[in-house]
Structure formats: C-alpha cells, structure tokens
Amino acid sequence: MTEKATTVNDLLKNAQELRAQVGGDFHEKVVEGIFTEAAQIADRSVTRAGEQPRFDLDRWIDRIVTDKRWGFVLMILLFTLVLWITIIGANYPSQFLSSILLDKVHPWLKAGAAAIGMPWWLDGLLIDGMYMATAWVVSVMLPPMAIFFPLFTLLEDFGYLPRVAFNLDALFRRSGAHGKQALSMMMGFGCNAAGVVATRIIDSPRERLIAIITNNFALCNGRWPTQILIATVFIGGLVPAHLAGLISAASVVGVALLGVGFTFAVSWFLSRTMLRGEVSTFSLELPPYRPPRIWQTIYTSLIDRTIYVLWRAIVFAMPAGAAIWLVANVNIASVSIAEHIINFLNPFGLLIGLNGVILLAYIVAIPANEIVIPTVLMLTVLVTGMDAGAGRGVMFDMQAGSDILNLFTAGGWTLLTAVNLMLFSLVHNPCSTTIYTIYKETGSVKWTTVAAVLPLVMGFVLTFFVTQIWQIVAAVL
Amino acid sequence: MIEKTTDKQQTKEKPSTDIRIMDSSGCEGCPAHNRANLLKLGVDMEDWDFVVALAGNPNTGKSTVFNALTGLRQHTGNWPGKTVTRAEGGFEFGEARYKMVDLPGTYSLLATSLDEQVARNFILFGQPDVTVVVVDASRLERNLNLALQVMEITDRVVICLNLIDEAKRHGLEVDERRLARDLGVPVVPTSARYNQGLDELLNAIHEVAIGEVKPKPRRVKSHSPMLKAAVERLESQVLELYPNLPNSRWVALRLLDGDEDIIRSIRNGELGELITLDELSAEQRKELTPEVV
Numbered sequence: 001m002t003e004k005a006t007t008v009n010d011l012l013k014n015a016q017e018l019r020a021q022v023g024g025d026f027h028e029k030v031v032e033g034i035f036t037e038a039a040q041i042a043d044r045s046v047t048r049a050g051e052q053p054r055f056d057l058d059r060w061i062d063r064i065v066t067d068k069r070w071g072f073v074l075m076i077l078l079f080t081l082v083l084w085i086t087i088i089g090a091n092y093p094s095q096f097l098s099s100i101l102l103d104k105v106h107p108w109l110k111a112g113a114a115a116i117g118m119p120w121w122l123d124g125l126l127i128d129g130m131y132m133a134t135a136w137v138v139s140v141m142l143p144p145m146a147i148f149f150p151l152f153t154l155l156e157d158f159g160y161l162p163r164v165a166f167n168l169d170a171l172f173r174r175s176g177a178h179g180k181q182a183l184s185m186m187m188g189f190g191c192n193a194a195g196v197v198a199t200r201i202i203d204s205p206r207e208r209l210i211a212i213i214t215n216n217f218a219l220c221n222g223r224w225p226t227q228i229l230i231a232t233v234f235i236g237g238l239v240p241a242h243l244a245g246l247i248s249a250a251s252v253v254g255v256a257l258l259g260v261g262f263t264f265a266v267s268w269f270l271s272r273t274m275l276r277g278e279v280s281t282f283s284l285e286l287p288p289y290r291p292p293r294i295w296q297t298i299y300t301s302l303i304d305r306t307i308y309v310l311w312r313a314i315v316f317a318m319p320a321g322a323a324i325w326l327v328a329n330v331n332i333a334s335v336s337i338a339e340h341i342i343n344f345l346n347p348f349g350l351l352i353g354l355n356g357v358i359l360l361a362y363i364v365a366i367p368a369n370e371i372v373i374p375t376v377l378m379l380t381v382l383v384t385g386m387d388a389g390a391g392r393g394v395m396f397d398m399q400a401g402s403d404i405l406n407l408f409t410a411g412g413w414t415l416l417t418a419v420n421l422m423l424f425s426l427v428h429n430p431c432s433t434t435i436y437t438i439y440k441e442t443g444s445v446k447w448t449t450v451a452a453v454l455p456l457v458m459g460f461v462l463t464f465f466v467t468q469i470w471q472i473v474a475a476v477l
Numbered sequence: 478m479i480e481k482t483t484d485k486q487q488t489k490e491k492p493s494t495d496i497r498i499m500d501s502s503g504c505e506g507c508p509a510h511n512r513a514n515l516l517k518l519g520v521d522m523e524d525w526d527f528v529v530a531l532a533g534n535p536n537t538g539k540s541t542v543f544n545a546l547t548g549l550r551q552h553t554g555n556w557p558g559k560t561v562t563r564a565e566g567g568f569e570f571g572e573a574r575y576k577m578v579d580l581p582g583t584y585s586l587l588a589t590s591l592d593e594q595v596a597r598n599f600i601l602f603g604q605p606d607v608t609v610v611v612v613d614a615s616r617l618e619r620n621l622n623l624a625l626q627v628m629e630i631t632d633r634v635v636i637c638l639n640l641i642d643e644a645k646r647h648g649l650e651v652d653e654r655r656l657a658r659d660l661g662v663p664v665v666p667t668s669a670r671y672n673q674g675l676d677e678l679l680n681a682i683h684e685v686a687i688g689e690v691k692p693k694p695r696r697v698k699s700h701s702p703m704l705k706a707a708v709e710r711l712e713s714q715v716l717e718l719y720p721n722l723p724n725s726r727w728v729a730l731r732l733l734d735g736d737e738d739i740i741r742s743i744r745n746g747e748l749g750e751l752i753t754l755d756e757l758s759a760e761q762r763k764e765l766t767p768e769v770v
Contacts, residue, residue: 008743011714015732015740018707027734029704031587037697038621045656046617048648200581200592287536288615288643293670 058289062163066286071167076253078160082151084249087232090143097139106132124329125322133321136374137313144228145221145306152189153301157292161186166286168260175264176271178207181214185263188218189256192430193437195220200441206277212438213451214266216430217259222313222369226425227252229373233405234418251422259426266454274450313370320364320371324378338379352460353420353467355412362424367432372425377404380411416470420463427459525567525576527686530603532596532627533611534620535582538639540564541669542611543579546679571683578605584619586626587734594738600630601724602747607685609678611637614644614651614666621660628662628694629727635681635692636664642671662692696726707733719748 019026065071109131113123155161165182172179180202188195192215199211219227228248235251236244271277327338342356349355361375384407408417429452430438439448533539547566564579580599581592600608610627612620628634638653657664663681667674684690712729715722722728728748731739742748 007718011711011718012732012740012743014714015711015735018711019733019735022704022707022733026704027587029701030730030734031585033697034622034625037625037695039618041656041659041695042618042621044659045652047650047652290643290670 061289062286065160065163066166071163075164075167076257078155079256080246080249080253082148082155083228083252084245085151086144086148087228087236087248087252088245089147090228091232093143093146094139097142098135101135101139102132106135121329125325129321129323129325130318131321133317133324133371133374133378134314136377137317137371138310140225140229140373142306142310144225145310146302148224148228149221149306150298150301153297154292154294157290157297159287159289162286171264172267175268176277177210177214177264177267178202178204181207181211181263181267184211184215185218185260188215188220190221192216192218192220192434196434196437196441204277206271206275209442209447210267210270210275212441213270213447213454214263216434216451216455217262217266217426219256219259219426220369220431222372222431223425224252226369226373227255227422229404230418230422230425231255233408234415237405238415255422255426258423262427262458266458312368316368317371317374320367320375321378324364324375328379342379351467352424352463353416353470354424354463355417357411358417358421358424362428365431366429369425369431377407380407384410416467419470420466423466424459424463427455427462429453429456524574526573527575527606528603529575529577529682529686530600530605530608531577531579531611532600532608532623533580533582533637533639534584534613534616534623537582537611537613537620538669539579539582539611542609542637542639542667542675542678543577545669545672545675547577570679571687573683573686575682575686578603583623585623586630597630598738600627602742605631605633607633607635607682609635609637609682611639614638614641615647615649617651617656624660625695625697628660629696629730630724632692632694632723633685634662634694635678635685636660636662637669637678638664638666639669641666641674642668659695661695663690722748 022029065074067074106127109127110123113127118126162183165179165186168182168185169179172181181199183201184195184198186195187198195215195218196212199208199215202208202211231248231251232244236248239247324338327341328336330337332340338360341360345356345359349357349359357376357379360379361372364375365372429435435448435452438451439445442448531539531543543564543566546568548568565576566579567574567576569575578599580596583593583596586593586597586600599605608627608631610624612624624634624636636656638651638656641651644651651666653664653666663685665674665678665681667678669675681690685692708726708729711732712725715725715728715732719725728739732743739748
C-alpha cells in the first residue's frame with residue numbers, strides 16, 4: 001500500500017517536472033493538434049456541391065433580428081403578439097371550462113353529497129375546499145397555458161431565443177454578468193428552478209451566483225397566468241373593448257421587461273458589491289433557423305409543460321384548498337382564523353398598496369405561485385361575505401372577466417391594488433422548489449437566503465413607493 | 478445479473494477500414510426489420526446489458542436522437558445548452574437491453590466548466606459500452622474536435638453524423654465512408670428530426686456493444702517531437718502504475734496539462750478502481766457509476 005502511494009507521488013512529481021520542461025504553451029499545443037487534425041479530416045470528407053446559394057436566408061433573418069435597434073423592437077413586438085394571442089384565445093375555453101366545472105359539476109357534487117348524507121364539514125372540506133380550488137386552477141390556468149407554452153416553444157424551436165440572448169449579451173456584460181445568463185434567464189421564463197439548474201453552463205462561480213440570484217426576476221410559468229388575468233380584468237377594462245386585448249398584452253410584456261430590467265440592475269449591484277470580479281468572455285453559437293415541426297412542438301409542449309405545470313398546480317391546490325376552507329370555517333372568538341390573519345396583515349398590506357388577503361395568499365402559495373389567484377379569490381369571497389348561493393368560504397362560479405372584477409371591487413381592490421399585485425408577483429421570494437434548487441446548486445445557506453430574501457424586500461420597497469407616489473399624485477389631481 | 482460475456486468472446490477482428498454499417502443478408506439483417514423490434518423502454522428499466530453514452534457539441538440534436546431511441550420526450554430546443562444534467566432512458570434492441578445516457582453538449586473535454594466535467598467524468602468513470610458522438614454534418618470540422626477528444630478516452634465510439642438534411646440544404650456533401658476510414662470508427666449519417674438513419678445507428682451501436690465491430694480510433698498525431706517524448710515517458714509510467722488502463726495516453730496528456738480533476742482522481746484512487754471495472758458485473762458497475770452533480 002505504502003509502496004503504491006510513493007509510485008503515485010512519483011508519477012505526479014514527474015508530471016510536474018515534465019510540465020515545466022514542455023513549457024507554458026502546452027495546452028495551446030494540444031488544442032492546436034486537435035484542431036489541425038480535425039480540419040484535415042473534415043477537409044478530406046466534405047465537398048461543397050457547386051456554388052453557394054447567393055442568397056442566404058439565415059443570414060438575412062439574423063441581420064434583422066439582431067439589429068442594434070430593430071432587434072429590440074422586434075423582440076418586444078413578438079412577445080406582445082404571443083401574449084395577445086394568448087389573452088384573446090384563452091377567454092373562450094376559460095368560460096367554457098368554468099361553466100362546466102363550476103356551474104354544472106359543483107352543484108351536482110353538492111347534491112350527491114347531500115344525497116348520501118355526508119356530514120357538512122366533510123362535504124365542505126372535500127367539495128368546497130379541495131374540488132373548488134382544483135376547478136379554479138383548471139379553468140383559470142389551463143387555457144392561457146395551453147396557448148402560451150406552445151407558442152413560446154415554437155419560437156424556441158425555430159431558433160429565435162439564442163438571438164434574444166445575443167441581443168441581451170451586451171447589456172449583461174455591462175452589468176458585470178456573464179452573457180450566458182441570457183440563456184438561463186430564458187429558461188427561467190419557463191420555470192425558475194429549471195433556470196437555476198441551467199446556470200451550470202456558466203463557468204465562473206461568481207457569475208453563476210449572480211445568474212442564480214437574479215433568475216427569479218424572469219416571470220415563470222406559475223406567474224404568467226396571474227399577470228394575464230389581472231391585466232385582462234383591470235388594465236384591459238380601462239380602454240375600449242377592441243383595444244383591451246392589446247393593452248393587457250402590452251402591460252404583461254411591460255412587467256416581463258421590468259423583470260429583465262431588475263435582472264440587469266441587481267446583477268450590476270451584486271457585481272459591484274458582494275460579487276466583485278472580472279467578466280469572462282465566451283462564444284455563443286447562433287444555431288441555424290429550423291422550420292418548427294408545428295404539430296410535434298404543440299404536442300410535446302402540451303405534454304411536457306402544460307400538463308406538468310397544471311399537475312403541479314393541482315397537487316398544491318388540493319391541500320391548499322382544504323387548508324383555506326379550514327381556516328375560513330374554523331372560528332376563534334366567533335371570527336374565523338383566516339379573518340384573524342387577514343386583519344393582522346391588513347395594515348402592512350395596505351401600506352404597500354396590497355391587502356391582507358393578498359399577503360396571506362402569498363404565504364399559502366409559497367410552494368407554488370400557481371395557486372395565488374385561486375387563493376386570493378377564495379379568501380376575498382370569505383372577507384367580503386359575498387354570497388352567491390354557495391356560501392361563505394367557497395369559491396363560487398364566475399366567469400373570467402367582469403364577475404371577477406365585481407368580486408375584487410367588493411373586496412376593496414382598486415387599479416392600484418392590481419398594479420401592485422402585478423409588481424409583487426414579479427418581485428417576491430421564489431417558490432419553495434426554486435429555493436430548494438438554489439440550495440442544492442450553491443450548497444450555501446448564505447446565498448440561498450440572499451436569493452430568497454432580497455427579492456422579497458425589493459418587492460416590499462417597490463410596492464411601498466409605487467403606492468406612496470400614486471397616492472400623492474392622486475391627491476394633487 | 479448479466480455478465481458482459483459477449484465482448485470477451487473471440488470475435489474475428491475486422492480491419493478498421495471495413496466498417497460496415499449494416500449487414501443486408503435477407504430480412505433478418507434489414508434495418509427495417511430490426512427497427513420493428515426496437516422496444517422503447519423509456520425510463521422503465523430495471524436491468525441493462527449495455528450502457529450507451531450520447532455526447533456531442535451543443536445543438537447537434539443529441540436530445541432528438543435520445544428521444545427517438547428511448548421513446549422519451551425529453552424537451553428539445555433549438556438552442557445550445559439545453560441539457561445541463563444527464564438524462565437517462567432505455568431501449569431494447571437485438572435481445573439486449575440498453576441504457577442510454579444523454580450528456581450535456583460541450584465543445585471540448587479539456588476545460589473545467591461543470592457541464593464539460595459531467596460529460597467527461599461519465600465517459601471516463603462511467604465507462605459506457607458505447608459512446609455515440611453526435612456531430613453536425615454542416616459544421617464537421619468544429620464538431621470533430623470533440624469527437625477526437627472522446628476517441629482519446631475510449632475506443633468504443635460510434636459517430637452519428639446528424640443533420641445531414643441541413644448540410645444538404647447548405648450545399649455540403651459528406652463522404653461518410655471516407656470519414657469512417659479516417660476516424661477508424663463507424664460513422665452513421667442520420668437526420669434524427671425526420672427519423673432517418675436511426676435503424677443504421679442502432680445496428681452500429683449494437684455491433685460495437687457486442688464486440689462484432691471493434692473500432693480502432695485514430696489518435697491525434699500532430700504533436701511536436703518534444704511533446705511526444707514527454708507524453709510517451711509519462712504514459713509508460715502511467716501504464717506501470719495501471720497496467721490495464723485503456724486510455725493511458727490520454728491520462729498522460731491530462732497530467733502533463735496539469736488537469737486538477739485527473740490529479741485528484743489519481744490521488745484518491747478513483748482512477749485505479751477503473752481498471753477493475755471491466756471484470757465487474759453490470760450490477761456492481763452501476764453502483765460505482767458516480768452520481769455526477
């Protein structure tokens with residue numbers, strides 16, 4: 001054993017000596033050797049058939065989409081178009097689903113439960129709590145997801161996203177971050193946990209940490225539906241009907257771009273304070289444009305993303321629905337637990353232009369952002385005591401649009417609340433899955449805490465200032 | 478427990494110039510026939526006879542090949558860096574069960590980024606029975622850099638010359654026979670997106686796995702004489718220490734380059750364990766396969 005150990009040491013020592021002999025450019029020589037060899041082999045087996053086509057379509061498209069000015073304009077227009085199609089298209093299936101799940105199935109389940117003599121609390125817990133939370137998730141979230149994800153995946157399949165990364169690269173470098181962060185951010189637009197894992201493509205630990213901490217500013221799957229719904233109900237309602245879809249889409253794009261802006265700002269801040277260092281360079285290969293295989297893309301994005309996210313939402317919504325029903329129906333001193341909590345959170349909530357209901361919903365929704373809207377709706381019904389035949393603490397039947405607006409208005413919501421909710425949805429702590437992923441990737445409690453707490457504090461500060469300024473302006477006007 | 482008896486069987490060694498992609502003797506040898514027998518196992522796999530690693534530059538369609546063979550639907554996307562972790566799946570072909578590992582796309586195996594380490598450590602320590610290098614036919618030169626590096630580590634390489642449709646579109650013609658002769662390993666032209674050439678690819682993987690085809694990969698020769706001498710000296714020492722190491726030259730090169738990862742694996746004996754791996758059963762080997770990241 002000892003004999004072998006000395007041989008190992010000999011080998012390593014010898015290697016070190018030889019390394020000194022061959023000189024510092026050894027690595028370059030090896031790489032050069034490989035390159036030369038590869039070039040020779042490739043040269044022998046590749047033949048160029050005839051003349052190159054004079055018109056190169058790929059290069060022509062690239063010149064436009066990566067143009068210094070028009071690249072950005074085109075990017076914003078494309079994303080607005082995608083969201084506009086989503087908002088317009090989601091309305092009808094959403095109404096259809098809620099009319100089935102909420103108008104028909106819910107009364108039918110209630111009648112069934114009554115027929116078999118189910119005790120009221122079990123009936124409430126199962127049907128008014130768990131079933132209704134799930135039904136909300138399906139009818140509010142499924143339609144936008146089923147349209148948005150395939151469209152986004154088509155853009156991805158076509159090869160557009162690396163061009164976006166190319167466009168953003170200069171900005172990332174200027175904020176002291178790695179250009180590849182653009183790619184992990186793109187992944188974050190799907191799921192932040194996936195985005196955090198994707199930062200592995202960044203070599204430098206410093207730049208990787210920046211990318212991990214700021215990934216949360218990319219709006220994820222779970223938050224797009226919140227943005228789309230609130231924008232449709234409140235912002236779309238401000239303008240004439242024929243403009244509503246476009247304006248709502250534009251406001252969601254605005255929030256997403258604000259997220260990108262925060263990514264730059266926080267990267268810049270981190271790279272000048274906690275994570276100082278040099279920017280490393282890299283080469284980004286712009287892949288050729290490939291005609292998307294439309295049906296296959298739609299199929300896989302439905303299966304992979306839509307069903308996946310929906311399933312995750314349902315898994316978290318069912319216990320959350322039960323929990324919400326319980327806190328809404330168990331009373332302490334003749335007031336339900338939920339109302340106690342909401343009343344406790346209300347002063348702080350109102351200070352930052354939100355309310356106790358929203359804050360409680362964000363606590364409930366730590367495992368999954370997907371259930372924020374269902375929770376908010378359920379709690380608002382409870383607080384306003386709105387009774388639509390389904391009783392207190394129950395999410396009752398409503399269709400996307402004006403009914404939700406009426407409910408929110410009754411809950412004391414204003415345009416300011418909606419704007420702040422959209423902002424807070426963008427800037428708050430990551431979901432628990434993402435936090436856990438950050439911990440696994442960094443292995444550091446410190447950086448996990450920074451990544452979780454920093455956006456939350458930022459969210460509070462941001463909504464506080466928006467509220468104060470809004471109120472001052474409103475008072476002056 | 479299935480012993481890897483097949484590759485110990487004495488098979489007639491074919492000269493490396495004669496790499497045949499398929500054996501077209503009647504229906505049995507016809508790829509279409511075999512393709513019908515391809516059983517996509519997805520992730521549902523208890524035991525496997527052979528491990529196949531899938532390497533390649535970013536955005537060459539590794540995940541598409543992976544999905545086509547395993548029946549999984551790992552998300553593919555037209556951008557580099559899609560697969561940062563390892564994805565695993567399985568398929569059954571020619572009465573053997575294969576486990577396929579989709580490695581992250583990398584340009585080289587020299588540098589130290591995490592994804593390159595994942596890929597390299599798997600090829601080195603995971604000791605796959607076959608490593609398929611997916612190369613982009615329209616960017617052959619750059620893609621061969623990686624293929625040559627993989628071929629330094631392992632002999633059992635199959636080149637999947639993917640995206641031939643795109644190469645054609647750009648007016649490029651690749652002579653795959655010439656390429657196979659130059660590289661000394663089987664080369665299979667495919668267009669995985671349109672399901673072309675996958676039967677031949679399966680056959681090539683199978684033939685290398687069972688030892689029917691023994692690739693004789695070309696090693697990079699164009700080093701200066703001084704370099705060569707240093708590498709040779711170090712290699713003989715490596716061989717003295719690990720007589721059965723299949724990639725002694727590569728290890729010597731890495732040591733000369735001061736590769737921290739390799740130095741560490743020599744210090745902690747991880748590299749020493751490798752040599753004995755061949756004699757272990759599949760089950761034992763599975764336990765030893767490092768959980769990368």
